Amino acid sequence: MLMLRGVSKIFGTLEDGAFQIRALDDISLEVREGEFFSIIGPSGCGKSTLLRIAGGLIPLYNGEVRVGGERVEGPHPWIAMVFQEESTFPWRTTLGNVEFGLEMRGIGAAERRKKALEMIRLVGLSGFEKRYPSELSGGMRQRVAIARALVMEPKILLMDEPFGALDEQTRIILGEELLRIRDKLGQTILFVTHNINESVQLSDRVMVMTARPGQVKTVFKIDLAHPRDSTIIASERFGRLVGQVWGTLREESLKGFEQMEKRD
């Protein structure tokens, strides 16, 4: 469904070579149709960069991105994104935010409203249609951002730490709801997180990245049953998987810290 092959990225130009940063080095991955695929790695290893490349928002240096087998350069209509930082429009209500993309697509007012209201219901925000983001909690704003992406009926959802700013309980519940929505709508999801528990709770596979320049270190298969709810976190198998992911990630996190100290 979504394939990255040999993707590398260097920031900075040759003229100011001293400022070049090798962000990604030869990353290849393939996300299958309907799969929930997570990427985890140390801070600064290139996760957001990788997701932006997959979404066609920034150019790559080497390699290729394929969606449904076709090589793409630039944004693709099958793909919607939810970003790491808050990405709702403060001057639009919940409804206005969710309708935005449909407006841009030129869809008529009645149909727009119907689709947006349905999606607002699906993410659990019925009753808050007329509220502005400033009147909502952080978790609710992220629900708005998710509804805004889902209403475009993307086949592929790219999510960059969508729950990163939330408290743990909200994060677990929203994750559970995301899985429920995914089971209903059947999207393919590429999900970036720095939370090990979250990656195991939600994913079919988890890819661990190395410290910068980001490379693929290991891909874990998460063979926990579906449909899956958050009670899974109490299971022994869950604990073992979390331990395995951390066992692989630990070394890279330490390297990541060393890199940061060197830069200061």
Ligand SMILES: Nc1ncnc2c1ncn2[C@@H]1O[C@H](COP(=O)(O)OP(=O)(O)OP(=O)(O)O)[C@@H](O)[C@H]1O
């Ligand atoms: N536009 C840019 N120009 C120059 N360097 C950049 C740019 N965007 C990212 N970088 C650098 O590329 C590296 C990877 O950044 P990226 O944001 O992809 O990391 P990340 O894994 O998402 O980190 P985090 O976990 O903190 O979100 C970092 O060293 C960062 O400083």
Ligand SMILES: [Mg+2]
């Ligand atoms: Mg990031």
